[in-house]
Amino acid sequence: MRNPQRTEKIAFFFLFLATLVIALPVGLVVIIIISKGLPAINWQFLSDIPRQGMRSGGIFPAIMGTVYLVTGAIIFALPIGLLAAVYLSEYAKDNLLTRVIKLAIVNLAGVPSVVYGLFGLALFVVFFKFGASILSGSLTLGIMILPIIITASREALESVPYSFREVSYSLGASKWQTIRHIVLPNAIPGILTGTILGLGRAAGETAPILFTVAAFYLPQLPKSIFDQAMALPYHLYVISTQVPNVDEKIRYATALVLLVLVLCMNLVAILIRYQFRKRKKW
Amino acid sequence: MDEVVKMKAENVNFFYGKTQALKDISLDIHAHSVTAIIGPSGCGKSTFIRLLNRMNDLIPHTQLIGRVYLDCQDVFSHAADPVELRRRVGMVFQKPNPFPKSIFENIAYGLHVNNIKDKDFVETRVIESLKKAALWEEVRHRLHESALKLSGGQQQRLCIARCLAVSPEVILFDEPCASLDPISTAKIEELILELKKEYTIVIVTHNMQQAARVADYTAFFLLGELIEFNKTQELFTAPKDKKTEAYITGRFG
Ligand SMILES: Nc1ncnc2c1ncn2[C@@H]1O[C@H](COP(=O)(O)OP(=O)(O)O)[C@@H](O)[C@H]1O
Ligand SMILES: [Mg+2]
Numbered sequence: 001m002r003n004p005q006r007t008e009k010i011a012f013f014f015l016f017l018a019t020l021v022i023a024l025p026v027g028l029v030v031i032i033i034i035s036k037g038l039p040a041i042n043w044q045f046l047s048d049i050p051r052q053g054m055r056s057g058g059i060f061p062a063i064m065g066t067v068y069l070v071t072g073a074i075i076f077a078l079p080i081g082l083l084a085a086v087y088l089s090e091y092a093k094d095n096l097l098t099r100v101i102k103l104a105i106v107n108l109a110g111v112p113s114v115v116y117g118l119f120g121l122a123l124f125v126v127f128f129k130f131g132a133s134i135l136s137g138s139l140t141l142g143i144m145i146l147p148i149i150i151t152a153s154r155e156a157l158e159s160v161p162y163s164f165r166e167v168s169y170s171l172g173a174s175k176w177q178t179i180r181h182i183v184l185p186n187a188i189p190g191i192l193t194g195t196i197l198g199l200g201r202a203a204g205e206t207a208p209i210l211f212t213v214a215a216f217y218l219p220q221l222p223k224s225i226f227d228q229a230m231a232l233p234y235h236l237y238v239i240s241t242q243v244p245n246v247d248e249k250i251r252y253a254t255a256l257v258l259l260v261l262v263l264c265m266n267l268v269a270i271l272i273r274y275q276f277r278k279r280k281k282w
Numbered sequence: 283m284d285e286v287v288k289m290k291a292e293n294v295n296f297f298y299g300k301t302q303a304l305k306d307i308s309l310d311i312h313a314h315s316v317t318a319i320i321g322p323s324g325c326g327k328s329t330f331i332r333l334l335n336r337m338n339d340l341i342p343h344t345q346l347i348g349r350v351y352l353d354c355q356d357v358f359s360h361a362a363d364p365v366e367l368r369r370r371v372g373m374v375f376q377k378p379n380p381f382p383k384s385i386f387e388n389i390a391y392g393l394h395v396n397n398i399k400d401k402d403f404v405e406t407r408v409i410e411s412l413k414k415a416a417l418w419e420e421v422r423h424r425l426h427e428s429a430l431k432l433s434g435g436q437q438q439r440l441c442i443a444r445c446l447a448v449s450p451e452v453i454l455f456d457e458p459c460a461s462l463d464p465i466s467t468a469k470i471e472e473l474i475l476e477l478k479k480e481y482t483i484v485i486v487t488h489n490m491q492q493a494a495r496v497a498d499y500t501a502f503f504l505l506g507e508l509i510e511f512n513k514t515q516e517l518f519t520a521p522k523d524k525k526t527e528a529y530i531t532g533r534f535g
Contacts, residue, residue, distance in 0.1 A: 161379075163377065165340075166340070166375065166379075167375065167379050167444075168381075169368060170368055170372065172395060173365070177395045181391070
């Protein structure tokens, strides 16, 4: 005989197990990084330049480099991505060309990051002669996260109820007024979610910055956007594989800083999103 | 009752793609009166009133043959501007649909998009509109709270106030009481009777008692055709068409 309560328990067990299988590795990664990296973190590590062939000293230039690169990527990708998303979901006619463009954007999100790196090298470093610089790196990272931002923004725009637009038009608003005052404000939480995803990706990738900006060792801060810079993911790669005899603690501490940096940037976006969610509910 | 014709539909045919939703409809809407449109679901009532303020323009792949006039001007002519038309012909929808903004912002929105920025004027107009919509007393102390905290009936009156704020000449109601309880419905009906002194009103309803209570004129639609149009009292007491009679006596629909 079937016992609904037992079925319920079995279902619960498997659902819980699946969640655990996902959560466990993430939790372990965090725990290992914290336990191995935390002892090496102190003020000097955060504020000093790397010393003794990167075996001691700090990682300040790499932290700043990553902050610059991510900021640059967002400054470039958010406005363009948002405008493209507004065009695609509000203005573009539903024809073959539009559908091809939408499909292309979705597929671009799956292109391996090293391909973006080579693209950035060819276009920004060589063709536009920006050289290996923060500008080239930011633009490359920006292009890499564009599809993420466009896709998330489109979903956010399209989830704004049709009835809001309808009322707005019925009150004598133009299309642009409706988008500006009704659709966009209600889509901001979703757009920020896309930005958060893009931000994390831009901060963590090594391949796109490898040929476009990253310096192996540069013990000072960049002075302009045409300078090269160190960056955390690449620095981590370097001290893990290219430099012998680096203390394990330093490697894990660098990973921990990268992790915390991304979390902090996400936190800002999450707080902004929370502010908007609190006000808007339908 | 005024006999001036405010809006006029002339041989209107309307298509969604290849399906014809309205068939050769001609109808006069008299100024300062309430015109009810009744008929079973899917007979084209909403399609018809959404032509009057060109809301159907927003739906792709539609086609209109025929003419619609507002004060003797063709609203679909090339010179006519739909945005301008919608300022003169307002609309209240079936489901109360306040914006997720404050009560005040909801009502001021129509003024805002029409470039009326003068603060005192906006405030006066908001209060005036709330009073006309019989909502002022209930919300006067919470103008800056979210409109979504109001009850369904209050939300619908807010939507009416929002529509009044842009000073339309004609107001279209598309089943405004469909989602409301009887008490809220009674309030809205009372309001409509009050509003017709100043505005011309068209109301879609599939509640015949409601049409009988509020309307001066009633049009009966069936499968996209206008079966009968007359003064409400005559249409209900002495229907000329067999189908009208069958509908109002509840034999179908
Ligand atoms: N956006 C639309 N696209 C295609 N067909 C529609 C659309 N809106 C309404 N229709 C069709 O037009 C007919 C009339 O609909 P409608 O005007 O909404 O009727 P009512 O308001 O009287 O219930 C129906 O057959 C409906 O299926
Ligand atoms: Mg309808």
